[in-house]
Amino acid sequence: xxxxxxxxxxxxxxxxxxxxxxxxxSDYFVLLGVSGAGKSILLEIIAGLIHPxxxxxxxxxxxxxxxxxxxRKLGLVFQDLAVFPHMTVFENIAYxxxxxxxxxxxxxxxxxxxxxxxxxxxxxxxxxxxxxxGELQRTVLSRTLALEPEILLLDEPLSSLDVQxxxxxxxxxxxxxxxxxxxxxxxxxxxxxxxxxxRVAVMHNGTIVQEGKTDDVFHHPKxxxxxxxxxxxxxxxxxLFSNExxxxxxxxxxxxxxxxxxxxCADCEGAVMIGANEIFLSNAEIDSTALNNFKxxxxxxxxxxxxxxxxxxxxxxxxxxxxxxxxxxxxxTEGSExxxxxxxxxxxxxx
Amino acid sequence: MIxxxxxxxxxxxxxxxxMFIHTTPNDLFSTINDNQVAGSIWLTLWVSFAxxxxxxxxxxxxxxxxxxxxxxxxxLVLGIIDLPVVIPHAxxxxxxxxxxxxxxxxxxxxxxxxxxxxxxxxxxAAAMAFVSLPFLINAARDGFEAxxxxxxxxxxxxxxxxxxxxxxxxxxxxxRSIISGFIMMFARGMSEFGAVVIVAYYPxxxxxxxxxxxxxxxxKYARPVSVIFITVSLLFFIILRLLSKQKNAGN
Numbered sequence: 001x002x003x004x005x006x007x008x009x010x011x012x013x014x015x016x017x018x019x020x021x022x023x024x025x026s027d028y029f030v031l032l033g034v035s036g037a038g039k040s041i042l043l044e045i046i047a048g049l050i051h052p053x054x055x056x057x058x059x060x061x062x063x064x065x066x067x068x069x070x071x072r073k074l075g076l077v078f079q080d081l082a083v084f085p086h087m088t089v090f091e092n093i094a095y096x097x098x099x100x101x102x103x104x105x106x107x108x109x110x111x112x113x114x115x116x117x118x119x120x121x122x123x124x125x126x127x128x129x130x131x132x133x134g135e136l137q138r139t140v141l142s143r144t145l146a147l148e149p150e151i152l153l154l155d156e157p158l159s160s161l162d163v164q165x166x167x168x169x170x171x172x173x174x175x176x177x178x179x180x181x182x183x184x185x186x187x188x189x190x191x192x193x194x195x196x197x198x199r200v201a202v203m204h205n206g207t208i209v210q211e212g213k214t215d216d217v218f219h220h221p222k223x224x225x226x227x228x229x230x231x232x233x234x235x236x237x238x239x240l241f242s243n244e245x246x247x248x249x250x251x252x253x254x255x256x257x258x259x260x261x262x263x264x265c266a267d268c269e270g271a272v273m274i275g276a277n278e279i280f281l282s283n284a285e286i287d288s289t290a291l292n293n294f295k296x297x298x299x300x301x302x303x304x305x306x307x308x309x310x311x312x313x314x315x316x317x318x319x320x321x322x323x324x325x326x327x328x329x330x331x332x333t334e335g336s337e338x339x340x341x342x343x344x345x346x347x348x349x350x351x
Numbered sequence: 352m353i354x355x356x357x358x359x360x361x362x363x364x365x366x367x368x369x370m371f372i373h374t375t376p377n378d379l380f381s382t383i384n385d386n387q388v389a390g391s392i393w394l395t396l397w398v399s400f401a402x403x404x405x406x407x408x409x410x411x412x413x414x415x416x417x418x419x420x421x422x423x424x425x426x427l428v429l430g431i432i433d434l435p436v437v438i439p440h441a442x443x444x445x446x447x448x449x450x451x452x453x454x455x456x457x458x459x460x461x462x463x464x465x466x467x468x469x470x471x472x473x474x475x476a477a478a479m480a481f482v483s484l485p486f487l488i489n490a491a492r493d494g495f496e497a498x499x500x501x502x503x504x505x506x507x508x509x510x511x512x513x514x515x516x517x518x519x520x521x522x523x524x525x526x527r528s529i530i531s532g533f534i535m536m537f538a539r540g541m542s543e544f545g546a547v548v549i550v551a552y553y554p555x556x557x558x559x560x561x562x563x564x565x566x567x568x569x570x571k572y573a574r575p576v577s578v579i580f581i582t583v584s585l586l587f588f589i590i591l592r593l594l595s596k597q598k599n600a601g602n
Binding site for chain 2: 047048049068069070071072073074075076078080082084085086095096099143144146147
């Protein structure tokens with residue numbers, strides 16, 4: 001367990017102030033914020049690269065605030081990767097394992113096993129100069145995992161990858177986390193936070209503005225900044241299944257609720273999102289081209305900066321963003337029954 | 352532009368070519384067989400190499416500190432390192448002579464273990480190193496500065512000790528600059544005359560031998576020694592360069 005208590009650090013033109021949070025074992029903790037919010041600095045303070053002015057860091061109840069970098073066992077994957085250019089992929093991964101008393105054979109087995117997990121076994125003899133961005137990322141991830149870190153610290157690990165590689169990397173990170181590896185992941189991309197984390201802290205101007213379970217933070221943003229930043233209001237963890245239709249798949253949200261979705265892979269898991277302004281409301285069921293049609297009860301009507309958010313219970317809570325005139329026209333009140341529909345193409349999927 | 356540049360190049364090359372043209376094969380052959388010449392070239396090479404090697408053991412860590420650490424009066428330290436380049440080498444020789452002579456603290460301490468710097472290869476190496484050290488330190492410092500500090504931090508984060516980080520990350524990545532500085536220091540030390548002649552006229556390094564032959568017998572006798580010395584120096588220079596290139600290609 002990692003406890004960050006009242007950490008502050010002042011630089012000439014920027015400071016991070018009074019940061020506290022806790023990361024439990026096996027958590028996938030995302031530090032979310034725009035560029036310059038102080039996320040990377042916080043990560044480097046945790047890793048010991050930067051010393052805080054105030055506050056303490058506890059790892060498994062031991063105060064590690066003044067512990068040397070090399071003794072912390074908190075593996076950091078830098079945003080610019082910091083792969084050792086004069087060593088092969090094999091030697092890079094072997095770096096944290098040297099001088100640990102492994103025999104040559106044991107070392108080889110360990111490295112091959114790691115390379116298999118990250119799918120770079122065929123690259124072990126290559127030098128970094130000949131590798132692509134995704135391959136370098138996997139090399140550094142393997143190297144850091146070889147350390148068997150208490151916590152894996154990732155600084156914008158997906159930012160330089162293309163869409164396909166991002167998907168593969170996300171799936172790999174989820175796999176690593178599922179094996180019990182605690183992860184702290186810094187990103188500016190809320191979709192990454194939604195699809196990977198179980199806890200999230202939103203950072204802004206050097207402070208944490210909200211922290212908690214991912215679902216809570218995204219569904220109940222405490223400030224305008226968080227609401228605006230996290231943007232998307234409807235997201236659900238889902239399992240995707242193929243059905244008779246070749247064009248669509250079924251995203252199973254809960255036992256009772258499922259959506260039709262036009263993208264994604266069969267038999268995979270991830271997060272589905274629906275834009276709140278892509279949901280249409282009506283008083284009666286209507287014939288339309290939209291495949292997803294539900295009936296539900298209005299739970300809450302919340303005025304927002306851009307209109308009115310209507311929270312409707314269809315087995316899960318779904319939020320539709322409508323105008324004030326629509327609200328009056330349809331005579332929507334809390335507790336009333338309402339029909340809603342949205343297209344299969346409006347449902348986005350993130351593995 | 353090209354014409355002016357060409358003139359400068361000609362200024363460097365013409366005297367050398369002239370010297371080679373004016374030296375007959377007979378002169379060369381007899382000079383090569385002259386034991387005094389061969390002995391002095393051998394002495395010059397090994398003393399300069401040994402001096403460079405011994406001083407590099409101390410200079411490379413210093414270069415690393417200068418590249419990585421900020422400390423009080425760092426600019427002053429950097430200035431001191433460049434000092435040998437700007438002071439006249441004969442004056443440097445006098446300074447070293449005073450520093451290493453039997454009357455000095457260092458000289459008398461060395462004498463107690465049977466080492467006498469004056470008129471000794473050790474004194475020659477010291478004089479050579481004094482005037483050529485800045486080449487190694489500055490090149491190595493540039494090399495270390497070019498190594499991204501992030502790589503060192505990453506290595507620490509992977510559990511390596513600072514010493515291991517130095518030997519496995521910083522040193523190999525700065526290697527090219529260090530070797531280049533090593534070659535420059537070696538070559539510069541080898542060609543030193545002013546400081547060496549004051550500290551040790553004997554045993555004679557090649558520069559001193561050339562000077563002596565010129566003074567005693569004239570240009571005709573000094574020239575073949577110069578030709579042979581230049582050829583040997585160039586050969587060494589090229590071989591070391593190629594070796595350092597290969598080492599880097601391996602990386």
